[in-house]
Amino acid sequence: xxxxxxxxxxxxxxxxxxxxxxxxxxxxxxxxxxxxxxxxxxxxxxxxxxxxxxxxxxxxxxxxxxxxxxxxxxxxxxxxxxxxxxxxxxxxxxxxxxxxxxxxxxxxxxxxxxxxxxxxxxxxxxxxxxxxxxxxxxxxxxxxxxxxxxxxxxxxxxxxxxxxxxxxxxxxxxxxxxxxxxxxxxxxxxxxxxxxxxxxxxxxxxxxxxxxxxxxxxxxxxxxxxxxxxxxxxxxxxxxxxxxxxxxxxxxxxxxxxxxxxxxxxxxxxxxxxxxxxxxxxxxxxxxxxxxxxxxxxxxxxxxxxxxxxxxxxxxxxxxxxxxxxxxxxxxxxxxxxxxxxxxxxxxxxxxxxxxxxxxxxxxxxxxxxxxxxxxxxxxxxxxxxxxxxxxxxxxxxxxxxxxxxxxxxxxxxxxxxxxxxxxxxxxxxxxxxxxxxxxxxxxxxxxxxxxxxxxxxxxxxxxxxxxxxxxxxxxxxxxxxxxxxxxxxxxxxxxxxxxxxxxxxxxxxxxxxxxxxxxxxxxxxxxxxxxxxxxxxxxxxxxxxxxxxxxxxxxxxxxxxxxxxxxxxxxxxxxxxxxxxxxxxxxxxxxxxxxxxxxxxxxxxxxxxxxxxxxxxxxxxxxxxxxxxxxxxxxxx
Numbered sequence: 156x157x158x159x160x161x162x163x164x165x166x167x168x169x170x171x172x173x174x175x176x177x178x179x180x181x182x183x184x185x186x187x188x189x190x191x192x193x194x195x196x197x198x199x200x201x202x203x204x205x206x207x208x209x210x211x212x213x214x215x216x217x218x219x220x221x222x223x224x225x226x227x228x229x230x231x232x233x234x235x236x237x238x239x240x241x242x243x244x245x246x247x248x249x250x251x252x253x254x255x256x257x258x259x260x261x262x263x264x265x266x267x268x269x270x271x272x273x274x275x276x277x278x279x280x281x282x283x284x285x286x287x288x289x290x291x292x293x294x295x296x297x298x299x300x301x302x303x304x305x306x307x308x309x310x311x312x313x314x315x316x317x318x319x320x321x322x323x324x325x326x327x328x329x330x331x332x333x334x335x336x337x338x339x340x341x342x343x344x345x346x347x348x349x350x351x352x353x354x355x356x357x358x359x360x361x362x363x364x365x366x367x368x369x370x371x372x373x374x375x376x377x378x379x380x381x382x383x384x385x386x387x388x389x390x391x392x393x394x395x396x397x398x399x400x401x402x403x404x405x406x407x408x409x410x411x412x413x414x415x416x417x418x419x420x421x422x423x424x425x426x427x428x429x430x431x432x433x434x435x436x437x438x439x440x441x442x443x444x445x446x447x448x449x450x451x452x453x454x455x456x457x458x459x460x461x462x463x464x465x466x467x468x469x470x471x472x473x474x475x476x477x478x479x480x481x482x483x484x485x486x487x488x489x490x491x492x493x494x495x496x497x498x499x500x501x502x503x504x505x506x507x508x509x510x511x512x513x514x515x516x517x518x519x520x521x522x523x524x525x526x527x528x529x530x531x532x533x534x535x536x537x538x539x540x541x542x543x544x545x546x547x548x549x550x551x552x553x554x555x556x557x558x559x560x561x562x563x564x565x566x567x568x569x570x571x572x573x574x575x576x577x578x579x580x581x582x583x584x585x586x587x588x589x590x591x592x593x594x595x596x597x598x599x600x601x602x603x604x605x606x607x608x609x610x611x612x613x614x615x616x617x618x619x620x621x622x623x624x625x626x627x628x629x630x631x632x633x634x635x636x637x638x639x640x641x642x643x644x645x646x647x648x649x650x651x652x653x654x655x656x657x658x659x660x661x662x663x664x665x666x667x668x669x670x671x672x673x674x675x676x677x678x679x680x681x682x683x684x685x686x687x688x689x690x691x692x693x694x695x696x697x698x699x700x701x702x703x704x705x706x707x708x709x710x711x712x713x714x715x716x717x718x719x720x721x722x723x724x725x726x727x728x729x730x731x732x733x734x735x736x737x738x739x740x741x742x743x744x745x746x747x748x749x750x751x752x753x754x755x756x757x758x759x760x761x762x763x764x765x766x767x768x769x770x771x772x773x774x775x776x777x778x779x780x781x782x783x784x785x786x787x788x789x790x791x792x793x
Contacts, residue, residue, distance in 0.1 A: 158194040160245060161187030169243055170217040170268070181218060181418045185210050188237050189446045191245075196236075197465040200588075201251050201259055204444035204457045205305075206236035208335055208415075212303070212439060213237035215421035216331070219429065220299055226270040226286050230279035230304040232260035233458070234333070242268035252588035254763030260592060274592020275560065276530045277311030279304045280330055284317055287326035299327060299429060306334045307507065310529035321434045322406030329428060330407065330436040333415065335443045335454075402436045411438030416445055455510055478646035483638040483676075484581055486616045486648055488513025490623050491550055492520055494652070500548045501627060504528060506535040506561075512552040512581050532557050536564035536576070543574040548627050551576055555583040555595025555637060562601060569633050570605045576633055577626045578602075583612070583637035583675070584726030585755075585769065590762030595637070596755045599674075600731030602635045603704040609634045609657055610704040612675030616648035618701065624652040639676050639726065641765065658705035666696030669786050670718040674700050674733045677726045677774065684780045695722075695783050703733045706740055715746040720786045724774055725754040751782055 159165070163180060164187040167173050176184065189210045196203045214237070216227060222242070229235045239257065240248055243266065250256025261269035271282040279302035287300040308314060309332065321328050402409045408431065413424060421439070428435060443458075444450025449468040450457035463470045495501040495517060503525035509515040517525035528535050532553055539549035553561065558580055569576045586593035603610045609632070613619035619638055626634040663678070664685060671681050678699045685697055698714060700707060714721065721741075723734035734752030741748060753774040760768055769775040773782070784791045 156198060157249060158191060158198070160191050163187055164191060164240070164245070167241055167245070170222050170241060173214070173217055173241060176218075178419055178422060181214055181422065185214050185418050188214065188240060191240060191248075192236050193447055193465050195248055195251070197463050199249050199251065199253075200459075200462050202233040202236070202459045203447075204450045204454055205234035207447055207450060208441045208443040208445050209234045209303070209333055210237050210445065211416050211418040211421055212331065212333065212441070213241065215418050215425055216301060216303070217241050218422055219425040220301060223267045223270065225299040225301065226283065227268070228271045228279040228283045228286075228300075228302045229261050229273055230302065230308045231276045232273040234303075234305070235261050238268070239266075242266055252590070252762055254761075254767045256762075258590055258762060259588060260590065272592070274590070275557065276308040277304070277313045279308070280314055280317035280321060280328075283330075284321045284324070284326055284328055287328045288324065291326060296327075299329065301329045301331060303331045303333060306332065306336065307530055310507075311531050312533060318402070318405045318407065325433050327432055328434045330434075332411075332436055332438045333441055334412065334438060335441045406434065408433065408435040409438065410435065412440045413438070415439030415441035480643040480646050481616065481648055482513075482642055483616070483619060483640075484511070484513040485516075486619050486643065487552065487579055487581070487623070487638070488516035489649075490620045490652075491525075492517045494624060494627055495521060495524060498548065498627060500546060502526070502542055502547050502549045504535050504539050504542075504549050504551045506530055506532045506553060506557065508552070508554065508557075508581075511554070512579075514552055532561035533564050536561040537568045539576045540564070540568040540572070540574050543569075543576050544572075549576055550579055550623070550627075552579045552581060554586075554593070555580040555598045556586070556593050558595075558598060559601070565602075565608075565633070566605060570607045573607045573632045575631050577623070577631075578633070578635045579623070580635060580637040582640045584639045584677070585760070585765045586640055587765045587768070588762050591759050594755075594760060595639075596728045596760070598635070598637055599703050599725065599727040599733055600735075603736060604731070605633070607632045608704065609702065610637075611635065611702045612637045614661075614673070614676060614678040614699045614701070616643040616645045617650045618655075619643075620648075620650060621653050621655050622701075625655045625657065628654070637675065639765075643676070644679050655701070658702045658707055660698055660700040660702065660707035660710045662710070663697040663699055664694070666694040668695065668718065669720045669722060669783050670696040670698060670714045671722045671724060671779070671783060672698050672700055672714070672733075672737060673724045674703055675726060677724050677769075680769075680774070680776045680779055681724060683776050684783065687776075687780060688783070691789070693784075693787060693789060695787070700733070703736055706736060708740070711737070711740050712744070715741060715744070715748055719748050721748050721750045722779070722782055722786065723750065723752045723754075724779060725752075726769070726774070727754055728757070729754040730757050749786065751786060753779060753782060 163184050189207060192206050244257055247257055252259040258265055260274045263269050263272045283300045283302035290298045400409050442451055443454045460470050491503055503514045503517045505512050505514045505527055507530040509518055509527050514525055535551055539551040542549045580598050583595040583598055602608055611622050613622050622636045673681050681697050723737050725733040729752050732754055755772055781791050
């Protein structure tokens with residue numbers, strides 16, 4: 156089903172078409188754009204609330220600035236659906252996040268209007284500043300550079316690093332702060348409170364509005380009028396807010412806060428800001444989910460709700476007649492609380508993903524022992540290290556692809572000091588429709604090379620619980636447990652907690668000729684493959700290694716002494732991953748087997764369903780079976 160755009164939106168194939176409209180028509184464009192997003196996401200899925208919250212901002216930015224010559228950088232990109240629709244992708248927007256369709260995030264190779272590829276937060280100011288400095292060097296003095304960043308993304312240290320650098324430059328940089336008090340979950344921390352103080356100061360806002368009116372008329376009073384007004388405005392801010400303005404202390408000209416949903420006022424203010432050189436920040440107050448009442452009310456739930464009825468707001472869910480396996484993240488959340496109730500040392504730490512990681516379960520029951528530190532992975536890791544020095548056992552839950560952002564801290568602050576921090580890496584392997592920026596492809600490789608680090612992955616929910624229980628024991632050091640996005644395989648998953656010997660694998664079945672070695676949930680594919688091959692009288696061996704570091708050397712000696720053909724399967728990168736660890740063991744011990752590694756190849760894999768991407772890489776059930784049959788010299792089933 157193709158969604159028909161409204162009267163004006165149907166004629167906008169690029170921002171140049173938008174700029175042909177009168178300012179009086181912008182409100183209608185916003186209404187049509189918002190409805191187009193609602194219509195499409197309700198049928199095809201995707202991120203929802205964030206893009207609704209910036210419809211007016213998106214229209215105003217493209218209306219005022221000469222994109223793509225003027226460079227617009229979005230932070231994270233959840234909110235860029237309107238941007239994509241206005242920049243030539245309206246008619247293919249229904250392919251959003253689908254295999255071979257457009258990406259759910261800005262992506263440079265997809266459009267010249269996507270000035271910078273994003274997916275992880277807090278990069279926009281640094282990127283836009285780099286572009287602005289490059290334009291100065293190239294003497295492109297008519298070129299503008301705009302970073303749109305949310306108040307959630309602003310909590311990351313990288314954003315402050317960029318502000319610190321940008322304020323000391325004379326680069327033409329505009330930072331648009333989209334302040335809605337939300338990232339995916341509600342924002343936390345002192346910056347949130349600071350922004351709230353600004354937006355709720357009635358006296359300041361009243362005086363500021365009057366000053367804006369003066370600034371709009373002041374040019375007739377002479378060349379020094381702007382300078383005088385600037386000093387007056389700074390004085391008002393410092394006096395009425397009872398503190399110096401954070402952004403102006405970093406030498407950014409601060410404007411706002413203004414209503415981020417008044418498209419005509421936004422356009423007028425942006426026109427004024429185009430004439431002001433140097434680094435500046437426009438503080439816009441918005442509502443995430445604006446224009447869809449339920450999304451405004453329950454913003455976390457409607458961040459990415461799945462398919463829904465746009466009239467009733469009913470989110471469609473599949474109803475099963477039998478018990479279904481839980482999501483791994485929920486098993487983690489419930490198990491963490493269960494263990495914390497028994498062990499007073501256990502704490503939970505998450506960088507702004509309490510609902511996504513299900514740590515909100517422990518946060519609700521033990522708010523003093525489960526902590527959301529904001530979008531700050533580096534801080535999350537070193538904060539956890541600090542807890543560990545005092546005898547606490549922190550479970551630091553970070554998505555695998557976000558863990559990359561705190562890697563130096565894992566090396567320097569945890570592993571070098573051999574501290575007992577448990578890293579639970581959610582969304583390991585392919586993240587599905589979120590695509591290349593969110594795939595957890597590399598964690599096995601980048602964790603297993605670190606001294607003192609244990610690297611493990613459960614094949615099912617029971618194994619996840621037992622690995623968590625094992626990792627929590629006294630005497631452990633750095634410990635990684637990775638698990639995928641989505642459901643497990645055990646409807647009855649609340650099994651007793653049991654210790655696992657670190658570095659000990661499991662024999663799923665002994666076999667003949669070919670041994671299949673797996674790590675993690677992907678081993679369930681091999682269970683199904685073995686059942687299927689048994690129908691033809693074929694019996695490969697299957698071994699769930701559980702640990703990539705340390706490896707179960709006793710089990711591996713048995714395997715290489717028994718089989719001369721080995722297949723390794725992992726939902727991680729092949730280079731430096733689990734299969735590489737097996738090859739290293741083989742070489743170090745003088746074995747000479749034929750080894751075939753299945754996993755994520757050395758290339759960027761884009762978006763699609765998890766099964767589609769597994770099939771693309773050849774480690775879906777059919778691909779695994781085909782590989783095993785080929786090694787056995789048996790005809791592959793068609």
